[in-house]
Amino acid sequence: MRPRGLLAALLAAVVLMATACASPPEPPKPTDESTASAAAVGFQAPDSPIVNLRIVFRTGSIDDPPGLHGLNALTALMIGAGGTETLGYDELAETLYPWSASISAQSDKEVTTVTGRVHRDHLEPFYAIFRDLIVAPRFDPADFERNRDRLRNAVVSTLRGNDDEELGKEALNALLYRGHPYEAPTMGTELGLEAITLDDVREFHARRYTRGNFLAGAGGGYPEGFLARVEADLRDSLPEAAAEQVELPAPRVLEGVELLVVEKEAIATAISIGFPIGVTRADDDFYPLLVANSYFGEHRTFNGLLMNVMRGQRGLNYGDYSYIENFIQAGGSRMPVPNIPRRQQFFSIWIRPVPHHNAHFALRQALRELQRLVEEGLSREDFEATRDFLLNYSQLYVQTTGRRLGYLMDARFYDTGFLVDEIRARLPALTVDDVNSAVRRHLRFDDLGVAAVTSNAGEFVERLLAGEPSPPTYNTQVGEDILAEDAEIVDYHIPFNMDRVQIVPVREMFRDIAAN
Amino acid sequence: MRSTAAVLLALLAGACAGGQGDDVFPFPVSVFELDNGLKVVAVEYDSPGIVAYYTVVRAGSRNEVEPGFSGYAHFFEHMMFRGTERYSTDAYNAVIKRMGADSNAFTTNDWTAYHFVASADALETIMEIESDRFLNLQYTEEDFRTEAGAILGEYNLNFSNPVALLQERLRARAFRFHPYGHTTLGLLEDIQAMPDNYDYSLEFYDRYYRPNNSIIVVVGDVDPVELQRLAEQYYGAWEPGDYEPLIPVEPPQTRPRSDSVTWPNPTLPFLMIGYHSPAFSDQTIDMPALDVLSQLLFGETAPLYRQLYLEEQVVDVLSGGALDSRDGGLFSIIARITDPGRIDYVRDAIIAGIDRFKAEPVDAQVLAATKSHMRYQFALGLDNPGGVARTLAHYLQLTADPETVNRVYRLYDAVTPDDIQHVAVTYFPETNRTDVTLTQAAPDADGEEAGQ
Numbered sequence: 001m002r003p004r005g006l007l008a009a010l011l012a013a014v015v016l017m018a019t020a021c022a023s024p025p026e027p028p029k030p031t032d033e034s035t036a037s038a039a040a041v042g043f044q045a046p047d048s049p050i051v052n053l054r055i056v057f058r059t060g061s062i063d064d065p066p067g068l069h070g071l072n073a074l075t076a077l078m079i080g081a082g083g084t085e086t087l088g089y090d091e092l093a094e095t096l097y098p099w100s101a102s103i104s105a106q107s108d109k110e111v112t113t114v115t116g117r118v119h120r121d122h123l124e125p126f127y128a129i130f131r132d133l134i135v136a137p138r139f140d141p142a143d144f145e146r147n148r149d150r151l152r153n154a155v156v157s158t159l160r161g162n163d164d165e166e167l168g169k170e171a172l173n174a175l176l177y178r179g180h181p182y183e184a185p186t187m188g189t190e191l192g193l194e195a196i197t198l199d200d201v202r203e204f205h206a207r208r209y210t211r212g213n214f215l216a217g218a219g220g221g222y223p224e225g226f227l228a229r230v231e232a233d234l235r236d237s238l239p240e241a242a243a244e245q246v247e248l249p250a251p252r253v254l255e256g257v258e259l260l261v262v263e264k265e266a267i268a269t270a271i272s273i274g275f276p277i278g279v280t281r282a283d284d285d286f287y288p289l290l291v292a293n294s295y296f297g298e299h300r301t302f303n304g305l306l307m308n309v310m311r312g313q314r315g316l317n318y319g320d321y322s323y324i325e326n327f328i329q330a331g332g333s334r335m336p337v338p339n340i341p342r343r344q345q346f347f348s349i350w351i352r353p354v355p356h357h358n359a360h361f362a363l364r365q366a367l368r369e370l371q372r373l374v375e376e377g378l379s380r381e382d383f384e385a386t387r388d389f390l391l392n393y394s395q396l397y398v399q400t401t402g403r404r405l406g407y408l409m410d411a412r413f414y415d416t417g418f419l420v421d422e423i424r425a426r427l428p429a430l431t432v433d434d435v436n437s438a439v440r441r442h443l444r445f446d447d448l449g450v451a452a453v454t455s456n457a458g459e460f461v462e463r464l465l466a467g468e469p470s471p472p473t474y475n476t477q478v479g480e481d482i483l484a485e486d487a488e489i490v491d492y493h494i495p496f497n498m499d500r501v502q503i504v505p506v507r508e509m510f511r512d513i514a515a516n
Numbered sequence: 517m518r519s520t521a522a523v524l525l526a527l528l529a530g531a532c533a534g535g536q537g538d539d540v541f542p543f544p545v546s547v548f549e550l551d552n553g554l555k556v557v558a559v560e561y562d563s564p565g566i567v568a569y570y571t572v573v574r575a576g577s578r579n580e581v582e583p584g585f586s587g588y589a590h591f592f593e594h595m596m597f598r599g600t601e602r603y604s605t606d607a608y609n610a611v612i613k614r615m616g617a618d619s620n621a622f623t624t625n626d627w628t629a630y631h632f633v634a635s636a637d638a639l640e641t642i643m644e645i646e647s648d649r650f651l652n653l654q655y656t657e658e659d660f661r662t663e664a665g666a667i668l669g670e671y672n673l674n675f676s677n678p679v680a681l682l683q684e685r686l687r688a689r690a691f692r693f694h695p696y697g698h699t700t701l702g703l704l705e706d707i708q709a710m711p712d713n714y715d716y717s718l719e720f721y722d723r724y725y726r727p728n729n730s731i732i733v734v735v736g737d738v739d740p741v742e743l744q745r746l747a748e749q750y751y752g753a754w755e756p757g758d759y760e761p762l763i764p765v766e767p768p769q770t771r772p773r774s775d776s777v778t779w780p781n782p783t784l785p786f787l788m789i790g791y792h793s794p795a796f797s798d799q800t801i802d803m804p805a806l807d808v809l810s811q812l813l814f815g816e817t818a819p820l821y822r823q824l825y826l827e828e829q830v831v832d833v834l835s836g837g838a839l840d841s842r843d844g845g846l847f848s849i850i851a852r853i854t855d856p857g858r859i860d861y862v863r864d865a866i867i868a869g870i871d872r873f874k875a876e877p878v879d880a881q882v883l884a885a886t887k888s889h890m891r892y893q894f895a896l897g898l899d900n901p902g903g904v905a906r907t908l909a910h911y912l913q914l915t916a917d918p919e920t921v922n923r924v925y926r927l928y929d930a931v932t933p934d935d936i937q938h939v940a941v942t943y944f945p946e947t948n949r950t951d952v953t954l955t956q957a958a959p960d961a962d963g964e965e966a967g968q
Contacts, residue, residue, distance in 0.1 A: 047562060050899050090826055093816040098885040100892035119892050146829050149854060153784060153832055157852075161782035161956075164676035265780035268672035300620070302597070302609045312605065315665025318673055333902075334618060353672040385613055392616020396633055399566070399900040475711040476661030507782060 040231040041408045043219040045401050051123050052402035053116035053130060054217040055234065056339055056409050059208035060110040061188070062181035062246045068196050069513065070151055070188015073107040075204045077147040079114055080105030083138035084129060092129060101126050103133060108326070108340040109182050111413065117402065120221045127230070135237035137205065144198045152193045155185065160506045164270040164353060164453045167262060171451035171509065172272035175260040176346055180251050184513055191512040211235050213243040215412055219405030248343055251276040254447045256497030257367075259464065263457035264506035268317075268353035271363055273370075275448040276346045277324065282414040287426045288438035289324045295378050295386040296369070297322025297349060300334045303389060306349065306369060313482055315475060316362050317354045323347065335397055338406025341413040347443060356454065360463055360470035363450065364492040371445040377436030387427050394423045446495055457503045465496055540894055540925035543904065545918050546740035548747075552756045553728025556747045557918055558740040559908065561901050567736035568901035569632040569642050570909045571650065574731070574916075575724035576626045577700040578842060579761050584709065585716055586695070587667065587702015590623040592720050594663050596630065597621075598655035600648050605659075611645050618902075623700050626842045627913035633902045636737035640746055647750035650725060661711040668708070671701050678779045679850070682788045682954050689773050690790045690846055690950040694766040726757035731912050736901035766792070766844060773950040778957040784832070785853045786954040787863055790846040791944050793838040798911075798920040803840065804927040805935040806847060806943065810837035811886045812878060812936065813869055814849070820869035824851070830858050830865075840914055847943060859953055867949075873940040877933035890928055 064071045080103060083089040096102070101118035114134055118126040159167055170185050177183040184192070214234055218227040254275055279285045297304040299321045302312060306320035325345040330337040349370065354362040378386070398404035398420055411418050417425070454460050463470070469490040478486075546558040576589045599605040612619055617634035632642050674680045684699050691697030701707070732751075734743055769792055794802045813820050814836045824831045836849035853862050898904050911920040 048899070050896055090817075090822055097815065097817045098888040098892070100889045100896055117896065119895060121892075142826070142829075146826065146832075149829065150832050153852075153854070157782060157784045161779065162677050162679075165673060267675055268669070270673075270676070301612075302605075303613045308609075311666050311669070313662070315662040315669075317669035318666055319669075334620065352669060353676065355668065355672070385610065389613045389616045392614075392635055393618065395566075395616070395635075396618045399563075399633065399902065401899065474662070475664050476658045478658070478662070 037228075037231060039214060039235065040216045040227050041405070041412060042217065042227040043401060043405045043408055044222065045220050048221040048401055049120050050220045050401065051118055051120050051222045052219040052405055053127070053230070054219075054339065054402075054405055054409060055114045055134060056215045056217065056413075057112045057114075057209055058110065058213050058243065058245065059112050060108055061184055061186045062109050062248070063204075063208060064184065064188070064192070067192060067512075068200060069184040069192030071192070071196050071200055071204050072112060072208070073187045074148055074151055074193065074196055075201050075208070076105035076107045076112045076114070077151065078139060078143060078201055078205075079133050079137050081147055081150075082133070082143045083140055084132035085136045085138055086132065087129065088138065088140065089143050092133075095129065096126070099126065103130055106337070106339060107186050108342070109186060110342050111339060113339040115402075123222065123226075131230070131233050131237070134209065135234065139198060139202055139205075141198060144201065148193055148196060151187050152190060154187050155190050155193065155510050159185070159187075160264070160509060164264075164266055164268075165350070167506070167509070168270040168272040168451050168453045169348075169350070171260050171262050171453065172274050172348065172449055174510075175258060175449040175451055176254070176274055176276055177251055181246055181248060182251075182342075182344070185510055189510050189512045206239055207241060208243050209238060210241045210243045211238040212240075214238070215409055217405045217409045219401040251344065254449055255500065256447060256495050258449045258497055258500035259461065259502065260449070260451045261457040261461055261503045262451070262453045262506050262509055263503055264453065264455070266353075266453055266455050269356050269359035269452055269454040269460070270353045271351040271359065271366075272348060272451045273351070273363075273366060273448060274346050274348035275444065276344060277442045278344075279442055280325065280343065280345050280414060281341070281410070281416055281419060281422075285438045285442060286324070287423065288430055288435040289442060290423070291383065291386050291390060291427065291430065291435050292373065292378060292439045292443075293322055293324045293347075294390055295382050296373050298389075299323070299327065299329070299336075303386070305373075306366060309369065310351070310362060310365060314472065314478070316358055316365075316472070318352045320349070320351050320366065322349045330403070335403070338403060338410055341410050355473075356456075356460070358472045359452070359454065359460065361472040361489060363452075363464070364470060364494065365489045367445055367494055368489055368492045370443070374439055374443050374445055377439055378432055380432045383432040383435055387430060390423060391427055394420050453506075461501060461503060464494070465498065465501065467491070467493065538926060538929070539922040540891060541908070541918075541921045542898070545908075547918060548740075548744050550727065550747060550752060552752070552754050553726075554747070554751050554754060555731045555912075555916060556743060557731065557733045557908065557912065558738050558743050559733070559735040559904060560738065560740070561736050561904055563736040563901045565636050565737055566901055567632075567634060567636045567639055567734055567738050568905035569634070569639070569646070570733040570905045571630040571646055572731040572733065572909050572913050573628040573630075573725060574626070574729050574913050576624045576628055577698060577702070578626050578695050578763060579724060580695050580698070580702070581761055581763055584706055585713065586698040586706045587700070587710070588717065588720050589628055590700050590702065591664070591667050591710060592717055593621045593623045593628050593630075594666060595655055595660065595717060595721075596649055596653060598653070598659045598663065600652040600654050602648055602652065603645055608645060608649070611641060615641060617642070625696060625700060625839070625845070629906075629909060631902070631905065639734070639738065639743075643746050643750045647754070650730070650751075651754050653721060653725075657714045660714045660717060664707070664710040667701075667710060671704060671707050674701060678783055678786060678954050681777055681779070682786055682850070682952055685775055685777055686788045686790050686848065686950060686952045687846070689775050689952060690769070690792065691766055693764040694843060695763065696766075696841070696843065696845060723757065723759040723761070726759075727751060727754040728756040731909070731916060733905050733909050733912060735905040735908070763843065768792070769948050769950070772946050774952070775950075776953045776955070779954055780957045783954070783956050785856050785859055785956070787851045787853060787859055787951065789849040789863070789866065789949060789951040791948045793845050793847040793943055795843050795845070796840040796914045798915060798917075798923040798927065801927055801931060801935050802939055802942070803838070804924060805931045805939040806838050808883070808886055808890070808928065808931050809873060809936055809939055810847070811889065812873065812882070815886065815889065817885070819872075820866065823869075824862060824865055830854055830862055840910070842914065856955060859955075863951060870940060870944045873936055874944065876937075878936050880933065883931070883933060883936070887928055887931070891925065894925065
């Protein structure tokens with residue numbers, strides 16, 4: 001598929017032209033960083049009619065007590081979908097409705113974010129409700145029952161039976177972080193959620209939603225002095241108790257290729273691959289890895305190698321991507337949601353569902369490409385093209401005031417500058433050697449976890465472990481170059497650890513921690 | 517390249533441009549049309565250095581009129597990334613990569629969109645590569661057959677969700693003739709046969725990928741005069757077409773229809789109900805009144821929503837409404853039911869909730885709150901150039917007129933309690949209803965069900 005001759009010359013001309021045409025846009029708006037304090041971050045856009053509020057608490061699923069997995073998520077939901085001391089949930093909804101204002105809560109492993117969004121016409125009455133939800137939630141028993149069932153249904157119905165891709169990703173998380181505070185799904189486990197009482201929620205809120213444990217943020221068209229008031233209100237109203245941070249142990253060491261297969265009825269096989277890495281946005285090596293990962297598997301674009309060789313050249317599935325940190329797509333966009341920072345991250349490859357008969361081949365191909373990335377690295381041309389891409393593309397991470405605010409707040413978690421500014425400052429100084437040596441330091445292709453969701457799991461595992469050639473089935477004749485490469489892929493050796501192979505019926509996934 | 521004669525440069529928009537004070541769309545809009553019929557719409561929006569660029573093709577799965585060829589609008593959207601003589605796939609991707617653009621495409625019942633968000637400096641590059649593939653697309657049969665694998669992959673990932681199955685079954689039951697009877701992805705048997713239908717894909721391109729069936733929308737840091745010059749330069753040679761699809765007319769449904777499907781994995785039961793709804797119009801009150809009614813039934817403050825979701829907690833998902841559509845579509849309702857024994861109860865409660873709006877006029881204050889919600893919801897969605905372009909493109913694909921968005925919101929403001937009662941009576945008789953339930957195929961040996 002590589003252009004040759006005239007096409008290559010045309011490509012070079014096009015690339016030159018595009019380089020000349022495209023330059024990173026200027027930062028769109030001034031910030032009011034001067035109003036920011038240790039517990040507040042602001043991004044004021046006076047012309048915007050919209051105000052976004054984000055309050056980030058250092059509380060996450062790692063703070064769930066043993067046996068009560070889901071307590072953090074449920075407490076957050078009692079804020080995001082509950083009432084205040086003076087307004088029941090239905091009254092609150094009635095008040096917000098004519099303004100089309102929204103309040104929600106997002107949980108992750110280490111932080112929980114309460115988010116509000118309103119037109120500035122209604123900022124003051126909206127803020128009074130938003131504040132009360134955080135400092136004095138209603139904890140209504142009916143809200144509790146509804147929200148607990150909602151989370152439990154998300155585990156036992158949605159995750160187990162309605163979304164194989166998310167199931168594969170959660171299975172990978174459980175495999176990589178077995179015995180680690182990250183192990184449980186953020187939303188909780190079936191038995192954990194069933195065990196939680198309303199008193200548990202009250203106690204958790206009092207312990208985690210404290211005055212020393214929040215970062216307040218505002219973005220958009222809010223007036224002068226508003227953010228300082230938000231910060232003061234929270235500081236004055238939240239309890240003083242110290243919210244201790246859980247010490248994170250190092251994730252367990254993966255030995256060989258460890259395999260977790262979730263068995264269920266499935267029309268195709270979903271695969272996730274990964275391993276913990278010792279790099280976050282706080283580390284210098286994050287930036288060369290960002291370039292390497294974009295080259296290898298940029299999320300949902302044809303810029304990624306995996307997407308080109310697996311989908312583009314072979315039509316194996318809908319898409320194939322990779323990540324160097326936890327990634328959750330924001331709605332229908334292709335950008336990640338902000339405010340899910342973690343102290344420990346993982347590298348992962350997401351192979352979207354592949355017809356069963358090609359699943360073994362797809363796994364082999366992804367791992368072989370990973371090996372080539374580690375051993376051969378990026379070429380200078382690929383490095384330069386990817387770096388230039390990211391310098392422009394990263395500007396699009398923050399197209400809205402809400403997203404920009406989220407990224408500003410994440411910078412506080414990592415104690416770094418604003419991510420987009422860091423990228424703009426650091427990438428031009430990188431060399432291809434920086435990128436390739438960071439890849440060799442942090443990525444690998446042997447000791448890792450593979451999670452798959454499939455039917456007939458026993459036969460699938462048998463095939464994988466036997467290691468027999470796995471020729472793909474295509475819709476069409478493919479070129480000689482692809483056939484030649486396939487000949488190397490079909491018997492690519494995957495060093496499975498026979499003692500770390502597990503088949504789990506889907507009903508047993510996420511019942512509790514021990515079952516995984 | 518000849519210059520364009522027909523230029524309709526019009527400032528249509530809101531307060532800052534001197535437009536009508538009650539316009540919901542607040543940004544200046546310029547419109548011009550090339551000789552070949554290509555309409556170009558520019559929206560000046562405060563996003564320094566960034567533009568959103570949408571190419572709207574007014575063809576979707578509605579245009580898949582021949583039996584055995586469902587899914588081709590969507591398949592063709594994929595093929596548009598397979599290159600031209602000038603820009604191979606790799607060359608095209610290299611340009612996109614250098615731009616650092618966020619670019620993708622999607623297909624719906626009625627239209628297909630190809631979109632970018634990128635640096636404003638890259639506008640001419642975008643127009644060059646986009647015009648090239650719209651005018652000169654060229655792909656081999658091998659490329660076509662390979663891409664069919666990606667389509668099957670997309671079907672596979674979608675159909676691990678029971679809602680995809682429900683929607684497929686509901687459409688098939690509700691429509692017997694009109695192409696809305698199949699989903700945009702297409703039927704599995706048609707997808708499996710796609711690799712052998714290369715010639716039909718070329719036919720699809722020839723029929724619908726024409727300037728007089730397309731609209732370009734550019735939002736953000738754009739100069740309308742420069743945009744017009746570039747449009748003439750890059751799109752002026754695009755040949756118009758005259759194909760008119762014969763889209764079957766769906767006769768009125770005369771009695772209720774019902775169906776059920778099972779799901780082989782753990783799931784709570786789902787219920788979907790569809791009522792035939794009218795085609796979109798920015799001239800008549802029916803669709804706007806139905807949109808308001810969907811809020812009155814399924815909005816967060818709606819009595820039915822409160823009853824089933826908050827008080828009785830017999831559903832944990834409940835929503836409904838009608839998509840704007842070129843032809844008569846469906847007002848669809850979906851519920852996920854927390855107790856498998858209460859599917860009939862939920863169905864009856866939904867029907868009773870609708871019947872209340874047939875019998876009694878809605879309270880004026882409730883109606884006013886609903887209209888306020890819809891207007892603010894619209895305003896809150898206009899917070900980035902991509903969102904603005906997407907919103908305007910939606911209305912443009914329906915009528916090709918950017919003023920439609922303002923007309924529709926004026927109609928929302930004009931909806932009366934009588935209008936609500938009228939559409940409740942007109943579109944929700946029992947004979948117009950189709951419902952489909954989805955239940956878990958077989959519980960565990962111990963009788964355990966998913967959810968509670």
